[in-house]
Structures are given as structure tokens and as C-alpha cells.
Amino acid sequence: MEKVRLNNGISVPYLGTGTNTYGKENNEYNGELNGDFSALESAIECGYRLIDTAISYRNEAGVGETIKKSGVPREEFYITTKIPADDQYIKDKDTVRETLNQSLSNLQTDYIDVYLIHKPIEDEQKLRHTWEVLEEYVSNGKIKTIGVSNFSIEDLKRLDQFATVKPAINQIKSNPTHWNNEWIKYMFTEDIRPQAWGPMKTTDDHKKQLSEIGESYNKSWSQVLLRYQTQRGIIVIPKSHNKDNQKANLESMDFLLSEEDMKKIDQL
Helix, strand or coil: CCEEECCCCCEEECECEECCCCCEHHHCCCCCECCCCHHHHHHHHHCCCEEECCHHHCCHHHHHHHHHHCCCCHHHCEEEEEECCCHHHHCCHHHHHHHHHHHHHHCCCCCEEEEEECCCCCCHHHHHHHHHHHHHHHHCCCEEEEEEECCCHHHHHHHHCCCCCCCCEEEEECECCECCHHHHHHHHHCCCEEEEECCCCCCHHHHHHHHHHHHHHCCCHHHHHHHHHHHCCCEECCCCCCHHHHHHHHHHHCCCCCHHHHHHHHCC
16 A cells, blocks of 8 residues: 655555444444444455544444454554544543543554544634643654644644644545645645545536546546545545445555546546
């Protein structure tokens, strides 16, 4: 798997899997937890090593148990989780520490590879003390990389005013319905790596155009779309409950789009 080097010197895979519907009834985000992590098991069997979860997904423990039972050495995984912006998780430094320690326990690991703030924290003091505790956990080795999610340019600038550790990743929506190119350009300027959630959301018209581009590469519309993102330096975390689709997503990394086709996709 092709990897990208973050601003802290750590390299992570360009492509991973989301988990926000894993372990839930009817594969629905708000579904009751049912302990069925077969989709994550098959993703790991296919070769996925970047695994993205979050406290708000309610399935950290199941993700951690599935990773542990996989038989794959812990050091091969890059586990991402996220702290919500709600008071019950961030009201003061001790609460933040309790939250991070619970994630470590849920995920059955001594360290977490990537820990993100899931959404912007509007209260300046809470943002500051949350980030300071994340920096503390980096210094003691319990977290390798810290970053944010859904942070606008202004949110990133607010954080930059006091952060002593620059966020390495900002996980944002990026797909043909909303590329968010202004954010992405700013992040590259600041050496913050964009990571796309919902990278497969598109329209039928977009799928038709992407399929036409894919014909010369013998690739599907979804593989072309994923490769466009990774080829321009964006980490992607598509999610599927189907093993064949999981394999196909990984196979988006074994070809290169021409400069002309990259420009066509950029105009979608």
C-alpha cells in the first residue's frame, strides 16, 4: 500500500476503511449495536490497515476486538479515532484524559496512531485544553499523531494561535458533490494532510463521466474517483460491507491517471 508522510515524520496508508456502520443493525449509522464486525474482518483480510473509527460511532470496542482477533501484528495497523466536541468528553482536562484513556481501553491498545477532534470546538478554552491534553498524550507516547476533522480554514487558524504541535491531518468531506478545494489548497500550504470522508458520494452523471475515463484503464468509476483523490495527495477512507468492493477499492492504487484525465475529473 502506498503511504504518505505526515508533517510529524510518520507515514500512513493513502487508503483505509471507515467503520461508522460496522457492528450495527441493518448497517445503519444509528442502528443498534449487534456485534457483527464481519465487514471489518473481511477488510482486514483484504489488506486494509488504516482503520477509522470514532467515539460517536459507538463501536470503538468492537473495532478494537476485531483488530486484536485478526492475528495481524498491532504495529501493522494505523488506528484512527475521534473525540466529540461535547462537554461530557471535553469539559476540562481531566475529562479529556478520561476520554482518551477510555479509547485506549476500548481499542485494546497501548497507543493510538491518529486521534482527531471530530468537530470544531467553539469555546476557546475548551479547544485549548483539549488540544493541550492531546499534545500531552503525544509526548508520553500514547498517541502518535493528532489532528482534526471538519475544521474550516478559520478553525485551523484559531488552533494555530496556541498549538505547539501542528495538526497532521484534517478529515473533511471531499467528493464530486463538494470537492472543498479551497480548504484543501490551504491545508497543503500549511503542511496539513487532507483526509476525505464520504469520498464516494457522487451523482449518476458523474458516474457516467468517471466510467468513460476508466475504460482506457480497465477501471470502474469508483476506482477512478478514489485514484483521483490519492493521486493529488489526499488520504481516503471509503467504506463497504462487500468484500468484492473492498478489494476493488484497494485496486484503485495500482494505476495512474493521466494529467488530462486528472483535469477532467477536477471539473466535475
